Amino acid sequence: MHRLKNKRCVITGAGRGIGAAIARTFADEGAEVIVTDRLLKRAQNIAAEIGGIALELDVSQEAHWQQLASLYPHIDVLVNNAGITGFDDNLVAHDPEHATLENWRAVHAINLDGTFLGCRYAIQAMRKKGNGSIINISSRSGLVGIPAAAAYASSKAAIRNHTKTVALYCAQEGLNIRCNSVHPGAILTPMWDPMLGEGPERDKRLKAFVADTPLQRFGTPDEVAAVCLLLACDEASYMTGSEINIDGGLLAGSAVSPQQTENP
Ligand code: NAP
Numbered sequence: 001m002h003r004l005k006n007k008r009c010v011i012t013g014a015g016r017g018i019g020a021a022i023a024r025t026f027a028d029e030g031a032e033v034i035v036t037d038r039l040l041k042r043a044q045n046i047a048a049e050i051g052g053i054a055l056e057l058d059v060s061q062e063a064h065w066q067q068l069a070s071l072y073p074h075i076d077v078l079v080n081n082a083g084i085t086g087f088d089d090n091l092v093a094h095d096p097e098h099a100t101l102e103n104w105r106a107v108h109a110i111n112l113d114g115t116f117l118g119c120r121y122a123i124q125a126m127r128k129k130g131n132g133s134i135i136n137i138s139s140r141s142g143l144v145g146i147p148a149a150a151a152y153a154s155s156k157a158a159i160r161n162h163t164k165t166v167a168l169y170c171a172q173e174g175l176n177i178r179c180n181s182v183h184p185g186a187i188l189t190p191m192w193d194p195m196l197g198e199g200p201e202r203d204k205r206l207k208a209f210v211a212d213t214p215l216q217r218f219g220t221p222d223e224v225a226a227v228c229l230l231l232a233c234d235e236a237s238y239m240t241g242s243e244i245n246i247d248g249g250l251l252a253g254s255a256v257s258p259q260q261t262e263n264p
Contacts, residue, residue, distance in 0.1 A: 002030030003233045008075045010034045010068070012059050012118060013082025015042025017189030018137065021221030022079055022228050024050055029229060034072060038082070059114030065121045074129065077232045078122035080115045080159075081137045085152050087194045096150045104151040111155035112162075119166045123177060131176035135231045136163045137224075138181040140247045160243060167241030178240035180231050185247025186210055188218035214249030 009026050013019040015037030027033045027050035035050070036057035037043040047054035055071070057064045059082045086094060086107040093099055115136055126132030141149060142156030163181040170177040186192075186209055196205050210217055227246050230236055245251050 003229070003235075004029040004031035004077070006030075007077055007232070008032045008034065008072065009077040009079070009232065010036060010072065010075050010122075011079040011081055012036050012057060012114070013038075014079075015039055015046055017191060018184070018187060018221045018224050019079070019081040020046050021225040022081060023047075023052060025222070025225035025229050026077075026232065027052055031077070031232075034075075036068070059118060060109045062117055065117045069121055069125065073125060075122065075125045075132065076129070077133045077135070078118055078125075079135045079137065079228055079232075080118040082114055083111045083137060083139075083156075085149060085191060085194075087149075094149050094151060095147055099150050104154075107151035108155045108158075111152070112158045115159050115162060119162065119179065123166070123170065123175075126177045127175060130174075132178070133232050133236070134163075134166060134177065134179040135228050136160075136179065136181045138163070138183050138243070140183050140185045140245065140251060142181075143183060143243075143245075143251060163243070164241045171240065176237075178231075178236070180236075180239055180241070181243045182224065182227055182231070183243055183245045183247065183251075184219060184224050185213060185245070185250045186218045187221060187224055189221055210248070212250065212255065213247070214253065217248065219246060219248060 004026055009031045011019050011023050014023045014035045023033050023035050023046050033052035035043045035047040035052045036055045038058040040056040043054040086103050092103050119134055122134045136159050138159040139156040141153045142160045146153040160181050163179050166179040196202050224246055227244055
């Protein structure tokens with residue numbers, strides 16, 4: 001099909017998980033993919049697999065974006081995918097009462113500042129052609145409160161709002177640069193490892209995490225990549241400032257919905 005033929009696409013945090021799936025999907029559709037991650041080796045592995053270009057890029061470092069701009073002053077698609085929960089250190093509390101300022105800032109520096117820097121780079125790198133697509137990976141956690149992950153939820157909510165600001169700004173400037181956000185629910189990637197643990201308890205936790213999800217399972221990185229492909233393509237030319245949930249139906253209902261019992 002090659003729906004992304006002749007398009008240069010940059011993906012952040014693409015060394016594993018959802019970003020790697022997006023890189024594979026875009027390459028399958030004929031894109032020139034620039035696979036970036038803060039760990040160069042990971043980016044190189046995926047780039048070698050798909051015939052892409054690997055680059056070390058820590059999204060929170062302005063100098064890394066400047067380097068990217070000097071190497072690739074023109075692009076067609078940017079996926080701001082890199083993100084962290086901050087849960088790597090299990091000893092740190094993440095609720096609004098006990099979270100440390102250090103942890104709060106560390107999560108925002110990557111999730112939010114990284115997305116801001118990415119959008120700024122992308123607008124400049126798309127301006128000459130006058131068109132392009134910026135895809136910001138937010139989260140279901142950016143749409144609802146998450147008591148156990150205050151910084152993560154706050155950063156993802158801010159990404160949702162900044163997406164709309166970027167979309168409006170580009171439209172005001174007369175640019176056909178679209179900017180949309182994607183809101184995954186629970187997608188099974190290595191990001192979940194600190195929360196799922198190992199051993200026999202892992203299976204129990206896997207089930208518990210999706211017990212309230214109508215589709216009763218985790219999503220896959222490929223399912224998120226398919227939505228990103230749509231947003232990257234020219235077919236989505238009237239979509240900007242939009243948000244797409246991909247959450248197995250989680251946000252469609254409410255825990256207090258009346259249940260149908262026996263006879264209707
Ligand atoms: P993942 O498996 O942890 O992969 C993320 C990749 O980004 C890792 O290679 C990670 O490297 C890298 N990364 C972290 N900080 C970075 C930085 N400063 N600069 C560049 N790369 C960095 O996570 P994922 O599940 O694929 O998540 C991808 C995105 O989807 C994130 O924004 C996440 O918040 C969002 N999301 C995920 C889910 C889900 O259920 N998985 C749900 C909603 C939203 P390190 O290993 O070094 O950190």
